[in-house]
Amino acid sequence: MANINLGLKIRELRKKKGITQEALASALSVSPQAVSKWESGLTYPDMSIIPIIAGYFEVSLDTLFDYDLKEFKSKIKKIIKDANVYFFSDIKRYIEIIKKALAEYPGNEELTFALLDGYEYDLRENGNRSRLDEMIEISQRIISESGNYVKVCSVKDVQAAAYLEKGEYEKAKTVLESLPAGITLQYDAASFRLSGKDKLNAAINARCDHLQSLYQACFQEGNAWLEMDEKKIPLSDTSFEDYLKMAENAYRKGLNVLTEFMISECSGQSAYLWDGMQTFHYSFHQCIAACRKRSGDIEGCRKEIDEAYRIVSTSWDDFDSDRDEYMKYFNRYLVDLDLAEYVK
Numbered sequence: 001m002a003n004i005n006l007g008l009k010i011r012e013l014r015k016k017k018g019i020t021q022e023a024l025a026s027a028l029s030v031s032p033q034a035v036s037k038w039e040s041g042l043t044y045p046d047m048s049i050i051p052i053i054a055g056y057f058e059v060s061l062d063t064l065f066d067y068d069l070k071e072f073k074s075k076i077k078k079i080i081k082d083a084n085v086y087f088f089s090d091i092k093r094y095i096e097i098i099k100k101a102l103a104e105y106p107g108n109e110e111l112t113f114a115l116l117d118g119y120e121y122d123l124r125e126n127g128n129r130s131r132l133d134e135m136i137e138i139s140q141r142i143i144s145e146s147g148n149y150v151k152v153c154s155v156k157d158v159q160a161a162a163y164l165e166k167g168e169y170e171k172a173k174t175v176l177e178s179l180p181a182g183i184t185l186q187y188d189a190a191s192f193r194l195s196g197k198d199k200l201n202a203a204i205n206a207r208c209d210h211l212q213s214l215y216q217a218c219f220q221e222g223n224a225w226l227e228m229d230e231k232k233i234p235l236s237d238t239s240f241e242d243y244l245k246m247a248e249n250a251y252r253k254g255l256n257v258l259t260e261f262m263i264s265e266c267s268g269q270s271a272y273l274w275d276g277m278q279t280f281h282y283s284f285h286q287c288i289a290a291c292r293k294r295s296g297d298i299e300g301c302r303k304e305i306d307e308a309y310r311i312v313s314t315s316w317d318d319f320d321s322d323r324d325e326y327m328k329y330f331n332r333y334l335v336d337l338d339l340a341e342y343v344k
Helices: 006-017 019-026 031-039 050-057 069-084 091-104 110-128 132-145 147-167 169-177 182-195 195-229 240-260 277-294 300-313 323-336
Strands: none
Touching: 006 019, 006 031, 006 050, 019 031, 050 277, 050 323, 069 091, 069 110, 091 110, 110 132, 110 147, 132 147, 132 240, 147 169, 169 182, 182 195, 195 300, 240 277, 277 300, 277 323, 300 323
């Protein structure tokens, strides 16, 4: 355990308050000899009286124990940093350093996580299966106790790996399925860990999530450049003349990503991997039209608007029966992009 300077802190607080050991003893209903032993480090106060001491001096328990959270975190960070030097070259030494630190700071989450990380690497790279039960136990403790969402998700992946090595496929699958759905983490982990149809389905879902995230990111990047152009926000490394080029470039990249993964042998709504891709498809063309208009290319602008209309009018099976609803959103976005004159 780390050194506890409780006695020294009590002495410091007593002197700061300007009272004798006898006066403190009287206030706490203990003997002067007890206070003397505390301050000399011979004994510690009983646990039941520690909150009373803190209340008497009007300090927190952290202050009473002379506990510096920032310094403590820095110490843990340095231990892990020093251990990381050996992570890839000598994983055994890395694990020894972390375990020694855990003996001094038992239960520390950062050190526990670092230990589990070392175990997983030793399993994956060296086939060391001697710690599978410990890995499952440690990971479950972190999952149950940690408030760090990212760490919990990462630990679940490690726990699944341990279950798979033990031949407990269904348990591994259950753990991976408990990862948040709708983000690539679950699908990436499952496609990496599982096999057969489970692996295939997870890989397909991961591809779709990555695809959607990528073209949406391109879309937002284009929007950012377009907004910067509209507001004439200066950037040291980009001229105003380049803003529209950067915006259109981002939109076209997103458009290329989206269309690359359309189902080429199908048409209409069936050509898209999921319902909703069509909205981004025609919106990319609308945004490119806005870039073309601002740059003075009216013909190019009209061409992009026509393509956007072709997409919206052919990419939903119920467009004809629900045309007004589809066009309401289509036209609203044209207005938002200052392309109102092209509303059909």
